[in-house]
Amino acid sequence: MAKKLMEERGFFHYIDIVTPKPIEDEELEKIHDKKYIKFVKEMSQKGTGYLDDGDTPAFKGIYEAAKIRVGGSVKALEMIESGYDVAINIGGGFHHAKRSSAEGFCVFNDVALIAKLAEKKYKIAIVDIDGHHADGTQEILYDDNRVLKISLHMYHKNFFPGTGNYDEIGEGNGKGLTLNVPLPPGTADDAYIYAFKETAVKKLLKFKPELTIIVDGGDSHFGDPLVELKLSTKGYYNVIQEILNAIQNSKIILLGGGGYNYDSTARIWTISTAEISGIYSSDIDILHDCCYTSSTNFVMNKVRDVVEKIKQIHNLN
Numbered sequence: 001m002a003k004k005l006m007e008e009r010g011f012f013h014y015i016d017i018v019t020p021k022p023i024e025d026e027e028l029e030k031i032h033d034k035k036y037i038k039f040v041k042e043m044s045q046k047g048t049g050y051l052d053d054g055d056t057p058a059f060k061g062i063y064e065a066a067k068i069r070v071g072g073s074v075k076a077l078e079m080i081e082s083g084y085d086v087a088i089n090i091g092g093g094f095h096h097a098k099r100s101s102a103e104g105f106c107v108f109n110d111v112a113l114i115a116k117l118a119e120k121k122y123k124i125a126i127v128d129i130d131g132h133h134a135d136g137t138q139e140i141l142y143d144d145n146r147v148l149k150i151s152l153h154m155y156h157k158n159f160f161p162g163t164g165n166y167d168e169i170g171e172g173n174g175k176g177l178t179l180n181v182p183l184p185p186g187t188a189d190d191a192y193i194y195a196f197k198e199t200a201v202k203k204l205l206k207f208k209p210e211l212t213i214i215v216d217g218g219d220s221h222f223g224d225p226l227v228e229l230k231l232s233t234k235g236y237y238n239v240i241q242e243i244l245n246a247i248q249n250s251k252i253i254l255l256g257g258g259g260y261n262y263d264s265t266a267r268i269w270t271i272s273t274a275e276i277s278g279i280y281s282s283d284i285d286i287l288h289d290c291c292y293t294s295s296t297n298f299v300m301n302k303v304r305d306v307v308e309k310i311k312q313i314h315n316l317n
Helices: 002-010 035-044 064-083 109-120 135-139 189-207 233-246 260-278 297-313
Strands: 086-089 124-128 147-154 178-185 211-215 253-254
Touching: 002 147, 002 260, 035 064, 064 086, 064 109, 064 253, 086 260, 109 124, 109 135, 109 211, 109 253, 109 297, 124 135, 124 189, 147 189, 178 189, 178 297, 189 233, 189 297, 233 260, 253 260
Parallel strands: 086 253, 124 147, 124 211, 147 178, 211 253
Antiparallel strands: none
């Protein structure tokens, strides 16, 4: 659906399409256990059951499917290394996959993998605006001092995956380089953009990344059936603008992430791609929701409290 929206607006006169190939197991072993990779391969051949506790089905060929999706993100990194300033893999963003387990529809973690592959050459920031916490990316990179991990997500104890509170800040050499912004249900454009500017933007300006990986999950949208955040497409657009303003000398890889209202997610990915690629025009405006969304006073006050705690912990005042 996103590709069709992009084609109708002539995106591919300006954007090169390249074909990825599945990555090798040796590359996956940089972030995943050998035993786990073998388990996925065996379950893929079997074609029944689940790779986790009931979220991620083991259909026939899931091993190959996951490897080509991750291969798309690795190809995006190769394009950056070959001289491109922006590379996009809409089919990427599997941020729940952990070192030795699948989770939340995610088999292999392309976000953590390309960060690991790129960190020898670049200082990296990951900015994840998917509606769920980037728990797998966090777990794999928690002590990594070359990668800043930022995740804005809905949070309460009974909401998947149940992690991502503001006091999870990294460990060892990576302490202070994990920034979680847990948001209450009902967080709309006004509260979300306020929280983003006061936390993520300030952290990015201090960190000065050379490569920024954006996970642009569409499930923070008000129409998503799984998440109760209330971003509009206009809110997403403003967040992307805030990221671009904060990382002006950084190269960018854009990954798709989740999104369970297909219409709004396709529009969000198209709008984000246009802005990041520098081809935003009036043809894109028709894809936007009519209006910005507003938070209740109760929600806004909760967000302000969380932001103040984050600013103290991360010294962002």
